[in-house]
Amino acid sequence: MKIGLIGFEFESANKGCEALVYSFISIIKDWLAPEDFIYNFSGTNLGVVPDYFGDINFVNVYPKIKDLKLKYIRALLSCDVIFDVTMGDSFSDIYSEKYFKELVRHKKLAQFCCKNYVLLPQTYGPFINKVSSDMASTILKKASSVFSRDEMSKKMLEKTFKITDVKLVSDMAFVLPYEKSAKSDNKKKRIGINVSGMLYKGGFNSENQFDLVLDYKKFISIIIERLIDNYEVHLIPHVIDLIENAYDDDYRICKKLNNEYPMTRLASAFVTPIDAKNYISQMDIFVGARMHATIAAFSSGVVTIPVSYSRKFEGLYGSLNYPYVINGKYETTESAVEKTIEYINNCTYLQVAQRASMEIIEKKNALLLNEMCEIMKNLR
Incomplete structure (x- = not known):
C-alpha cells in the first residue's frame, strides 16, 4: 500500500x-x-x-x-x-x-x-x-x-x-504523546505565556492583517507586568525559526521580552513538538495565541486561556463547550487584560470545564x- x-x-x-x-x-x-x-x-x-x-x-x-x-x-x-x-x-x-x-x-x-x-x-x-x-x-x-x-x-x-x-x-x-516530569519545589504557580511572533509584528504583512481590536504587543507587556510578582512566568515559543529575518518566529520575541523582564523564564528553542508539549505540560496555567500550543496545554491538563485572532479558535473550543477564549477581534486591550486576569484568578472553574471538554x-x-x-x- x-x-x-x-x-x-x-x-x-x-x-x-x-x-x-x-x-x-x-x-x-x-x-x-x-x-x-x-x-x-x-x-x-x-x-x-x-x-x-x-x-x-x-x-x-x-x-x-x-x-x-x-x-x-x-x-x-x-x-x-x-x-x-x-x-x-x-x-x-x-x-x-x-x-x-x-x-x-x-x-x-x-x-x-x-x-x-x-x-x-x-x-x-x-x-x-x-x-x-x-x-x-x-x-x-x-x-x-x-x-x-x-x-x-x-x-x-x-x-x-x-x-x-x-x-x-x-x-x-x-x-500528541508527551512526558510530564515532576515540578520544582517553587511555591509560585507557573504561568506559561506563548507569545506569537506573527501577531506581535501585526501579521505576516505587519499591517494588522487579522483586523484585531486588541493591541497584541501592549496586551503581552501588561499581562507580564501584572503577573510577574505573584507567578513564575515562562515565555514559551511555538514557532521557532532561528534564521536571520525569519518570516515567522516566536523565539526572538520571547527572548526580547525575557531581556526586558528578567524575572521571566525563557523556554528553549524546541526541536520537536513533543519537546514543546513536555515543557508546556509543566505549567499550571497557559495563555497562548498559537492554536497548537494551546492544544498542547489543554490536552496535558494545564488550565488554558487561548487568545484568538481567527474563528478557528472559537470553532474548536466552542465545539468543546469551552468558552474561556480571549477574542482579539472583539476585545479591547484593556478588556482582554481584565478578562485574562479574571480567568487566571478563577482557574478552578476553567479546570472543571476542561475536564468536561476532554470527555468530549x-x-x-x-x-x-x-x-x-x-x-x-x-x-x-
Whole structure:
C-alpha cells in the first residue's frame, strides 16, 4: 500500500504543523505493513524524518508540477489513498489569496490522480472572496471523505457548500504523546505565556492583517507586568525559526521580552513538538495565541486561556463547550487584560470545564480512530 500526505511538515518552524504529522502517524501506524510506503508531499519543508517514526518507509517527493520526469505526478498516481490536513488551519484565504490558490492547485491534482482523497480534521474557511469560496467548493465536493475539527466549520460546509456527510471529530494534536516530569519545589504557580511572533509584528504583512481590536504587543507587556510578582512566568515559543529575518518566529520575541523582564523564564528553542508539549505540560496555567500550543496545554491538563485572532479558535473550543477564549477581534486591550486576569484568578472553574471538554475529545478521538480503521481496512 502507498499512502500520500499533503499539508503535513516533518520539519517546520511551526511546532503545531509538526504536531499534526506526529499525531497522525501515531493514529495509523498500527495498520501499516513493513512493505507499505508513505509519500511526503510537503512542499519546501520536506524535512528529515525523525527517528521517532522507527522503521516506517517514508519517501520525500517535492511537489513540483512542471517536471519533465513527472516524479511528483507519478507518485500521486501510485497512491492508494491521499490524506490532506492543510496544516490544520490553512484551508482559507485569510493568509493570502495567492497562497490559497497554490494550495488549491495541488489539491486538484491530488484528486485527479487518486480517487481516495481524504480531507483530515481541520478548520475550513473563512473565505473572504467568492473566487476562493468557489475553488474550495470544487475540492470539498470531490473529496472521498471530509473531516472537520470544529462544529463551526461543519455547519459552514453544510450550509454554504451543501456537504452533507462531514464527520465531526477534533484536532489530531490532542493525541500528541508527551512526558510530564515532576515540578520544582517553587511555591509560585507557573504561568506559561506563548507569545506569537506573527501577531506581535501585526501579521505576516505587519499591517494588522487579522483586523484585531486588541493591541497584541501592549496586551503581552501588561499581562507580564501584572503577573510577574505573584507567578513564575515562562515565555514559551511555538514557532521557532532561528534564521536571520525569519518570516515567522516566536523565539526572538520571547527572548526580547525575557531581556526586558528578567524575572521571566525563557523556554528553549524546541526541536520537536513533543519537546514543546513536555515543557508546556509543566505549567499550571497557559495563555497562548498559537492554536497548537494551546492544544498542547489543554490536552496535558494545564488550565488554558487561548487568545484568538481567527474563528478557528472559537470553532474548536466552542465545539468543546469551552468558552474561556480571549477574542482579539472583539476585545479591547484593556478588556482582554481584565478578562485574562479574571480567568487566571478563577482557574478552578476553567479546570472543571476542561475536564468536561476532554470527555468530549475522547469520544471524538474514538470516532476518528474508527473512521481511520475503516479507511485503512478497505485499502487492503
